[in-house]
Amino acid sequence: MTEVTYPKLSDTPTSHLPFSPVIRAGDFVFVSGQASVDASGQIVSDTFEGEFRRSVENLRKVLAAAGCTLADVIQTRNYVRDASDVVEYNKLYREYFTEPYPTRTTITNCLPPTLRYEIEAVAVVKS
Known part of the structure; x- marks a missing residue:
């Protein structure tokens, strides 16, 4: 049976x-x-770059609680509020994720006015 835990x-x-x-x-x-x-959990409004970096750093912290790093990520789902930020998003994404890149989905024009970016992920713990 697979053990399920909620790391924090x-x-x-x-x-x-x-x-x-x-x-x-x-x-x-x-x-x-x-x-x-x-x-x-309070939203910190910023430029797209600032919100992107804070979001990915939060992802890094959550992954660490589960024994992973960004290098262990195999899939991301990304939400970009304004399609005009996609060029910057791709540039910043390459700073945090390297080849071979995780599989990725990006959805634009989908977030409330209070957020510019959000990321979710799936990772695999390396034995």
């Missing part, structure tokens, strides 16, 4: 919404959408 570190971002930030099922790690929020 003291600096893992939390939310008042009803979801788990990360679930580890065996060697697979599933991360809920990470946005530009502080440790208490």
Whole structure:
């Protein structure tokens, strides 16, 4: 039977919404959408670059709680509020993810005015 755990570190971002930030099922790690929020889950508005970097750093923290790094990510789903930010998004994405890249889906024009970017991920714990 596959063990399912809900890892958390003291600096893992939390939310008042009803979801788990990360679930580890065996060697697979599933991360809920990470946005530009502080440790208490409050949205931190910024430029697209600032929100992108904060979101990916939150992803990094949540992955660490499950024993993973960005290098262990095999799939991402990305939400970009404004299609005009896609060029910058691709540039920044390459700073955090390298070849061979994770599989990726990107959806634009989909976030509320309070967020510019959000990322969710699936990773595999390397034995």
